[in-house]
Amino acid sequence: xxxxFFYFKMAxxxxxxxxKFYVPYILTSFITITMFYTLQSFVNNSNLPKSAxxxxxMGFGLPIVLLFSAIFLFYTNSFLIRRRKTEFGLFNILGxxxxxxxxxxxxxxxxxxxxxxxFGIGFGVLTNKLLFLLLNKIxxxxxxxxxxxSLPAVTNTVCLFALIYLAILIKNxxxxxxxxxIELLSSERRGEKEPKARWIISVFGIVCVVSGYLIxxxxxxxxxxxxxxxxxxxxxxxxTYCLFMSGTIALLKLxxxxxxxxxKPRHFSSISGMLFRMKQNGVGLANIxxxxxxxxxxxxxxxxxxxxxxxxxxxxxxxxxxxTFYDVNDDDLKSQVKNVAQNVSKETGIGIENYRxxxxxxxTMSAKDGVYEVANGINFSTMEFYRPEDFENLYEIKVPExxxxxxxxxxxxxxxxxxxxxxxxxxxxxxxxxxxxxxxQMSVMSTDSCAIIVPDExxxxxxxxxxxxxxxNAAGLLPSIPSLTVEFDLDCSAEDEYKxxxxxxxxxxxxxxxxxxxxxxxxxxxxxxxxxxxxTGSFLFLGVFLGVLFLMATVLIMYYKQIVEGYDxxxxxxxxxxxxxxxSEVKKTISGQVLILFxxxxxxxxxxxxxxxxILAKLLSAxxxxxxxxxxxxxxxxxxxxxxxxxxxxxxxxxxxxxIVN
Amino acid sequence: xxxxxxKNLQKIYTTKSGANNVEALKDVSFSVEEGEYVAIMGESxxxxxxxxxxxxxxxxxxxxxxxxxxxxxxxxxxxxxxAFRRENLGFxxxxxxxxxxxxxxxxxxxxxxxxxxxxxxxxxxxxxLAKQLGIEELLDKYPFEVSGGQKQRxxxxxxxxTNPHIILLDEPTxxxxxxxxxxxxxxxxxxxxxxxxILMVTHSTKAASHAKRVLFIKxxxxxxxxxxxxxxxxxxxxxxxxxxxxxxxxxxxxx
Numbered sequence: 001x002x003x004x005f006f007y008f009k010m011a012x013x014x015x016x017x018x019x020k021f022y023v024p025y026i027l028t029s030f031i032t033i034t035m036f037y038t039l040q041s042f043v044n045n046s047n048l049p050k051s052a053x054x055x056x057x058m059g060f061g062l063p064i065v066l067l068f069s070a071i072f073l074f075y076t077n078s079f080l081i082r083r084r085k086t087e088f089g090l091f092n093i094l095g096x097x098x099x100x101x102x103x104x105x106x107x108x109x110x111x112x113x114x115x116x117x118x119f120g121i122g123f124g125v126l127t128n129k130l131l132f133l134l135l136n137k138i139x140x141x142x143x144x145x146x147x148x149x150s151l152p153a154v155t156n157t158v159c160l161f162a163l164i165y166l167a168i169l170i171k172n173x174x175x176x177x178x179x180x181x182i183e184l185l186s187s188e189r190r191g192e193k194e195p196k197a198r199w200i201i202s203v204f205g206i207v208c209v210v211s212g213y214l215i216x217x218x219x220x221x222x223x224x225x226x227x228x229x230x231x232x233x234x235x236x237x238x239x240t241y242c243l244f245m246s247g248t249i250a251l252l253k254l255x256x257x258x259x260x261x262x263x264k265p266r267h268f269s270s271i272s273g274m275l276f277r278m279k280q281n282g283v284g285l286a287n288i289x290x291x292x293x294x295x296x297x298x299x300x301x302x303x304x305x306x307x308x309x310x311x312x313x314x315x316x317x318x319x320x321x322x323x324t325f326y327d328v329n330d331d332d333l334k335s336q337v338k339n340v341a342q343n344v345s346k347e348t349g350i351g352i353e354n355y356r357x358x359x360x361x362x363x364t365m366s367a368k369d370g371v372y373e374v375a376n377g378i379n380f381s382t383m384e385f386y387r388p389e390d391f392e393n394l395y396e397i398k399v400p401e402x403x404x405x406x407x408x409x410x411x412x413x414x415x416x417x418x419x420x421x422x423x424x425x426x427x428x429x430x431x432x433x434x435x436x437x438x439x440x441q442m443s444v445m446s447t448d449s450c451a452i453i454v455p456d457e458x459x460x461x462x463x464x465x466x467x468x469x470x471x472x473n474a475a476g477l478l479p480s481i482p483s484l485t486v487e488f489d490l491d492c493s494a495e496d497e498y499k500x501x502x503x504x505x506x507x508x509x510x511x512x513x514x515x516x517x518x519x520x521x522x523x524x525x526x527x528x529x530x531x532x533x534x535x536t537g538s539f540l541f542l543g544v545f546l547g548v549l550f551l552m553a554t555v556l557i558m559y560y561k562q563i564v565e566g567y568d569x570x571x572x573x574x575x576x577x578x579x580x581x582x583x584s585e586v587k588k589t590i591s592g593q594v595l596i597l598f599x600x601x602x603x604x605x606x607x608x609x610x611x612x613x614x615i616l617a618k619l620l621s622a623x624x625x626x627x628x629x630x631x632x633x634x635x636x637x638x639x640x641x642x643x644x645x646x647x648x649x650x651x652x653x654x655x656x657x658x659x660i661v662n
Numbered sequence: 663x664x665x666x667x668x669k670n671l672q673k674i675y676t677t678k679s680g681a682n683n684v685e686a687l688k689d690v691s692f693s694v695e696e697g698e699y700v701a702i703m704g705e706s707x708x709x710x711x712x713x714x715x716x717x718x719x720x721x722x723x724x725x726x727x728x729x730x731x732x733x734x735x736x737x738x739x740x741x742x743x744x745a746f747r748r749e750n751l752g753f754x755x756x757x758x759x760x761x762x763x764x765x766x767x768x769x770x771x772x773x774x775x776x777x778x779x780x781x782x783x784x785x786x787x788x789x790x791l792a793k794q795l796g797i798e799e800l801l802d803k804y805p806f807e808v809s810g811g812q813k814q815r816x817x818x819x820x821x822x823x824t825n826p827h828i829i830l831l832d833e834p835t836x837x838x839x840x841x842x843x844x845x846x847x848x849x850x851x852x853x854x855x856x857x858x859x860i861l862m863v864t865h866s867t868k869a870a871s872h873a874k875r876v877l878f879i880k881x882x883x884x885x886x887x888x889x890x891x892x893x894x895x896x897x898x899x900x901x902x903x904x905x906x907x908x909x910x911x912x913x914x915x916x917x
Binding site for chain 1 (some may be wrong): 678741743744745748749751753755759760761762763764765767771772773775776777778780781784804832833909
């Protein structure tokens with residue numbers, strides 16, 4: 001019993017003595033546990049409907065948080081154990097057997113795990129209520145969140161993190177047992193050769209980054225943005241690692257070979273110092289850079305999405321009530337729907353405004369030199385076919401009189417349509433009218449789109465038959481179906497809209513009845529808006545949440561780096577002073593290097609962000625966010641806030657650093 | 663001509679509370695002539711390291727003054743001290759104090775670079791020096807790639823490259839094996855014969871026996887001194903041993 005107590009006391013003293021290393025480690029554990037518990041408690045919240053997009057998004061975030069927590073904890077632990085090895089070596093030489101040391105490590109880990117879990121979950125529970133209030137503010141929930149204490153969330157968190165600690169413990173024990181005491185004791189830093197400049201890798205890195213940038217800058221539309229985004233991201237990540245690991249070294253070598261530049265008081269120790277620092281820190285700096293970029297991109301885009309939510313709703317829904325019917329050919333439908341709307345209006349006393357109805361056939365094709373074929377993955381082009389009266393209804397533009405039957409009239413287009421086109425094997429004469437810009441929901445996939453007026457029923461049917469036949473035969477593709485859209489606004493309060501809408505919905509379903517019910521889509525704008533707001537709000541929350549996690553990781557990496565370097569630099573600092581360098585000069589030189597090391601990743605992250613903007617804007621346009629200025633402002637503000645936090649972290653960690661060095 | 667004059671040096675280390683004042687140097691006075699080779703001996707705690715630190719202007723005395731080449735070093739302002747040290751003093755330390763991130767050549771250049779000398783001048787200065795010290799072949803190597811003796815030669819080159827008035831050696835053979843020690847000590851004699859003034863702090867009798875004069879410090883005062891004169895090194899060695907014995911047994915003034 002007293003023996004156990006002794007171990008406990010020793011383990012506790014060890015942790016307190018190494019506070020400089022253990023406090024950040026425990027803090028990391030504590031924060032990651034709090035975050036994980038918080039997400040888990042959202043997922044387990046019984047008041048939320050299963051289908052809520054918030055719950056689904058949080059569930060999506062859960063494994064990410066867990067994975068990153070594990071990685072961070074392992075990473076911080078590796079700093080710890082490296083420093084502690086000497087200490088364990090001393091214990092061993094003083095007569096502690098390996099099993100005693102193992103026991104000590106086990107107890108230390110248990111202490112840390114218990115402290116982190118108790119405080120982490122405790123803090124999670126305490127802040128949970130506050131977070132719920134906050135969330136109800138930013139996220140316009142369909143079903144408001146209600147706070148509850150979730151026991152399964154607690155047990156889940158405890159179990160999963162206990163597993164992580166166990167894995168870390170095993171790793172530490174193996175590492176300490178593997179090493180011979182004499183090796184544990186010899187802490188003397190062994191010299192190392194200057195790193196070699198690897199030109200091929202540096203050039204490869206430049207090529208990767210530049211081509212990633214080029215993809216972003218030249219990306220033409222949302223479709224390409226979706227396909228190429230990850231390619232560009234991978235290229236830039238690979239390039240960043242190459243450049244940080246060998247590009248910087250190659251550059252420094254170049255400077256060093258210039259004798260007159262190198263042998264100057266200001267450059268001399270900086271260049272050679274940086275050379276060795278880059279060798280040790282290249283990977284770490286690249287990590288920081290990539291993490292920073294991720295934080296900025298994630299928060300920037302989610303903020304843009306959140307801020308642009310109302311734009312999206314207005315683009316998607318032109319009117320308050322939108323009903324679309326597919327594959328219903330009879331003209332009766334139009335009057336039937338109109339009757340229903342009018343009857344419901346009379347019954348409820350709610351007036352109908354801006355009533356409009358139009359039929360359309362929307363086909364996505366692959367187009368080249370006037371030849372339109374079944375969509376095959378390149379040169380997507382959307383074609384919307386309208387009868388003249390439908391076009392007039394939708395675009396609210398008069399169609400000229402005397403259109404010739406059999407001719408296709410291009411009323412609106414993003415590109416110049418040729419005079420004769422070949423549509424799935426049949427030639428058509430084309431006349432460009434240029435009445436308007438293409439409207440409505442241009443397909444996300446398409447580069448180009450055009451609205452075509454078909455004057456006569458026969459040609460309209462021919463086109464429909466052609467595409468039905470072609471797409472029915474094409475593997476994995478479905479033919480388009482002509483649709484009738486009826487949309488209108490209501491002159492009442494948002495709450496009364498439901499009164500109208502519920503009745504309207506019932507009656508409409510009756511018309512199309514039973515089997516056809518799946519071919520209608522009915523939307524009340526405010527409903528969709530709420531769903532969408534919940535989605536964007538949850539997305540923002542998750543973005544910020546993960547952003548904070550990554551930010552913490554970045555801060556932690558920087559902190560440990562500074563400490564480790566501080567210990568390494570202390571000796572160099574002394575020597576330089578002995579040889580006749582001023583204390584202030586030494587400080588200037590070292591702080592210059594630290595400054596570069598610290599802010600280089602941030603600058604590169606900003607550069608990445610800047611070049612990512614074009615492709616991000618295109619990606620967001622897939623969500624109907626077309627306000628590029630908004631995206632730039634959101635990302636710019638994110639960068640600014642990030643830079644401020646970064647600078648605060650810098651001033652804090654560099655203080656610790658100078659305390660060590662002096 | 664007198665190059666270095668040390669007058670009534672006193673150094674008291676005070677603790678914060680002021681309760682435990684330690685008098686490291688009580689009253690030290692001596693002078694070094696130009697071209698001399700002086701060794702200072704003493705046991706641990708005798709105050710020799712304190713003396714060296716003060717001579718190197720790394721530390722300030724509580725009382726007394728030091729005059730180097732006619733200039734009072736105790737009066738030099740803090741911000742000019744580094745430059746003064748760099749230009750007038752050369753240092754060789756027990757543990758070499760070479761920077762791991764520099765080649766030997768760059769380590770040797772360090773003081774010149776700090777004084778903003780042009781690269782061409784550095785080159786002309788290092789060539790004869792490297793030849794004299796026998797490290798010509800090693801200049802592009804890093805400290806971890808060469809032996810202790812070679813490291814110390816590089817450190818000596820770094821001390822000499824600024825043509826200082828005096829070089830201060832702090833236990834220069836402390837980390838070397840006997841063969842490397844011998845060859846380094848012979849090297850110091852050669853440098854001294856060329857006119858370089860040397861002041862060495864050591865507790866190695868063998869190292870001290872190479873000097874022209876040996877000062878003994880005990881309890882913060884210069885207790886005794888021996889001139890080499892015409893004595894052979896063995897005789898000198900014997901005399902130093904005797905002196906040390908007397909010092910250790912607490913006898914009065916010898917001679």
